[in-house]
Amino acid sequence: MPSPKAKNPNRSGGSPVLGGTGGRCDFMPLTKPLNRPSPQSHLLQRQGSDPTTARLRASESPTRRRGSSSSTGSASGQGLSDEDGIRLNPTFLGVALSSLLAVDLWLSKRMGVCACEDSSWGSVRPLMKLIEISGHGVPWLAGTAYCLYKSDTVAGQEVMLNLLIGLLLDLVLVAMVKGVVRRPRPTYNRMDMFATVSVDRYSFPSGHATRAAMCGRFLLAHLVLAAPLRVLVLLWTGLVGLSRVLLGRHNVTDVMFGFWMGYCQYNLVEMLWLSPQTLLGQLT
Numbered sequence: 001m002p003s004p005k006a007k008n009p010n011r012s013g014g015s016p017v018l019g020g021t022g023g024r025c026d027f028m029p030l031t032k033p034l035n036r037p038s039p040q041s042h043l044l045q046r047q048g049s050d051p052t053t054a055r056l057r058a059s060e061s062p063t064r065r066r067g068s069s070s071s072t073g074s075a076s077g078q079g080l081s082d083e084d085g086i087r088l089n090p091t092f093l094g095v096a097l098s099s100l101l102a103v104d105l106w107l108s109k110r111m112g113v114c115a116c117e118d119s120s121w122g123s124v125r126p127l128m129k130l131i132e133i134s135g136h137g138v139p140w141l142a143g144t145a146y147c148l149y150k151s152d153t154v155a156g157q158e159v160m161l162n163l164l165i166g167l168l169l170d171l172v173l174v175a176m177v178k179g180v181v182r183r184p185r186p187t188y189n190r191m192d193m194f195a196t197v198s199v200d201r202y203s204f205p206s207g208h209a210t211r212a213a214m215c216g217r218f219l220l221a222h223l224v225l226a227a228p229l230r231v232l233v234l235l236w237t238g239l240v241g242l243s244r245v246l247l248g249r250h251n252v253t254d255v256m257f258g259f260w261m262g263y264c265q266y267n268l269v270e271m272l273w274l275s276p277q278t279l280l281g282q283l284t
């Protein structure tokens with residue numbers, strides 16, 4: 001009977017680590033080869049973990065050992081190169097990242113309780129979609145442009161203009177990161193969002209989370225709001241992020257990173273702040 005290893009060559013020599021995409025948990029080797037894995041590297045990995053074969057290897061003649069490996073350096077005194085040493089020892093960071101990814105996929109799937117109408121919290125889905133719309137780029141861009149047009153004070157126009165710049169900057173930065181990372185959305189997500197662009201098929205980071213964090217900070221800093229309204233802004237920001245996971249649109253890490261990115265984007269808006277003085281200075 002063929003062994004499970006023979007069926008799936010990717011599993012040889014690796015520890016079981018949860019990975020994969022879109023909420024699916026796959027097994028993958030911790031010891032990812034740097035280049036294409038040679039037959040020897042698989043052999044070495046097995047020998048490193050199996051005491052019997054390790055003993056057999058120790059009893060081999062040095063000439064044969066040298067002949068069986070193309071490397072000249074020795075990491076463990078048995079003809080292993082530095083490169084083999086790297087393959088054999090998964091880094092702490094690698095293990096930590098794989099574990100974080102596994103927890104992220106597991107937690108996100110459990111939290112996706114409004115992913116469709118038949119989900120356990122499917123009846124709350126319309127409310128979550130309303131929160132989604134409140135953090136969408138189109139109403140924010142349209143609302144800000146309208147306020148800019150309607151504003152009759154220079155101070156008001158200055159604030160609205162910079163918010164508009166921030167919103168456009170957010171769209172560009174999120175599209176760039178999504179395009180580079182290309183993390184697919186969870187498999188259980190139903191792609192029924194309105195007004196999406198091509199990069200929105202990717203999930204990292206959550207554009208709603210970046211926008212909510214940036215706009216939340218912006219509103220708190222530039223609008224004179226009473227305390228209850230300030231609490232409401234914070235609540236709205238948190239709800240937009242939470243709704244992304246509940247709707248099954250994103251994994252938890254997409255939203256966490258999105259919040260962090262939006263927080264930093266606000267700093268960028270402050271750095272690039274356009275004031276009437278700057279504009280007049282550039283014109284004269």
Ligand SMILES: CC(C)=CCC/C(C)=C/COP(=O)(O)O
Pocket residue numbers: 136137138141171193194195196197200202203205206207208209244249
């Ligand atoms: C078309 C415009 C102006 C904005 C797109 C807004 C949008 C659909 C972002 C995706 O957000 P998530 O990454 O949170 O799903």
